[in-house]
Amino acid sequence: MAPQEFEVEITLMNKPAAKDPVGTTIQKDLLAKKGYDMVFNVRSGQFLRIHLKAADEKEAKNIVEKMCNDLRIFNPVTQNLTILKVSKL
Amino acid sequence: MNIEIAVIQFPGANCDLDTIHVLNDVVNVKTDLVWHNHFKEEKYDGVILPGGFAFGDYLRAGIIAAHSPAIDEARIMLKDGRPVIGICNGFQVLTEAQFLPGALLQNDSLKFVCKWVNLKVENNKTAFTNKMNLGDVLAIPIAHGEGRYFTNNLKELEENNQIVFRYSTEKGELTEGANPNGSLENIAGVCNLEQNCIGLMPHPERASEKILSPISTEHGKLFFNSMIEFIKRRVS
Numbered sequence: 001m002a003p004q005e006f007e008v009e010i011t012l013m014n015k016p017a018a019k020d021p022v023g024t025t026i027q028k029d030l031l032a033k034k035g036y037d038m039v040f041n042v043r044s045g046q047f048l049r050i051h052l053k054a055a056d057e058k059e060a061k062n063i064v065e066k067m068c069n070d071l072r073i074f075n076p077v078t079q080n081l082t083i084l085k086v087s088k089l
Numbered sequence: 090m091n092i093e094i095a096v097i098q099f100p101g102a103n104c105d106l107d108t109i110h111v112l113n114d115v116v117n118v119k120t121d122l123v124w125h126n127h128f129k130e131e132k133y134d135g136v137i138l139p140g141g142f143a144f145g146d147y148l149r150a151g152i153i154a155a156h157s158p159a160i161d162e163a164r165i166m167l168k169d170g171r172p173v174i175g176i177c178n179g180f181q182v183l184t185e186a187q188f189l190p191g192a193l194l195q196n197d198s199l200k201f202v203c204k205w206v207n208l209k210v211e212n213n214k215t216a217f218t219n220k221m222n223l224g225d226v227l228a229i230p231i232a233h234g235e236g237r238y239f240t241n242n243l244k245e246l247e248e249n250n251q252i253v254f255r256y257s258t259e260k261g262e263l264t265e266g267a268n269p270n271g272s273l274e275n276i277a278g279v280c281n282l283e284q285n286c287i288g289l290m291p292h293p294e295r296a297s298e299k300i301l302s303p304i305s306t307e308h309g310k311l312f313f314n315s316m317i318e319f320i321k322r323r324v325s
Binding site for chain 1: 148149152155156184185190191192194195196197198199237239240241271
């Protein structure tokens with residue numbers, strides 16, 4: 001079967017043990033000050049949208065996972081990787 | 090003996106020329122500036138990864154440079170005991186390349202911090218500190234946005250004497266106020282187990298001539314002279 005095109009979206013987030021001053025600043029210095037005091041935690045991160053060719057969704061996901069691990073797209077010391085979605089383009 | 094040191098130039102490096110100036114003209118050791126794709130380790134006794142913003146610091150500071158062929162060459166030097174030093178962005182590259190433990194995160198303040206700080210020497214046996222005394226407090230500037238040192242293995246680092254420098258007061262006290270970026274336990278620099286690879290956020294190349302120091306110090310020379318001493322001892 002000819003390869004198909006897929007879209008994979010991932011996030012890279014600091015682990016809970018690593019402080020996230022960007023998230024803290026958004027929550028404390030913007031949201032809380034502007035009346036959104038029901039918000040008690042914000043964590044920031046990075047988002048990547050990747051387009052690739054693969055035989056199927058499973059292979060697309062595997063390639064992205066392998067690539068992220070092999071090339072340290074996320075830093076395992078401080079970050080967690082989450083695959084948000086895999087879909088056909 | 091004829092010592093030769095290489096300073097690696099990544100696209101986006103900006104402390105490379107300062108570093109070769111200090112090595113060539115202040116501590117008088119022959120030093121080449123080498124483009125990262127052209128670097129071959131055979132000819133060199135030591136290598137320095139300088140400060141800057143290699144590859145624009147895209148994705149994370151140091152990660153793209155960590156995949157450069159220069160790092161494969163530097164790994165050969167690391168393994169046979171030659172000194173491999175990372176200053177500022179070079180430190181970030183060395184952690185991302187896993188030559189050194191831990192990681193460097195965005196400063197607590199979210200600001201780029203550029204100022205003179207005090208560094209306390211915690212390990213004076215390494216390839217970059219052997220001319221210092223334990224507990225010395227050195228005046229060296231920092232200039233970084235991502236310098237907050239983090240590790241999951243603090244105890245291990247302490248037990249193995251891998252913490253080389255901590256931010257301190259002038260008197261050597263390790264206070265929160267002396268910590269410019271929120272680094273874990275005020276850590277400013279670490280080394281590998283073999284102590285031939287050292288990374289630090291502060292810039293000794295900006296502190297090696299009295300004219301550059303607000304208090305007329307030249308503590309930066311101690312770092313580079315230590316590197317030369319380490320090379321001499323290693324080959325003798």
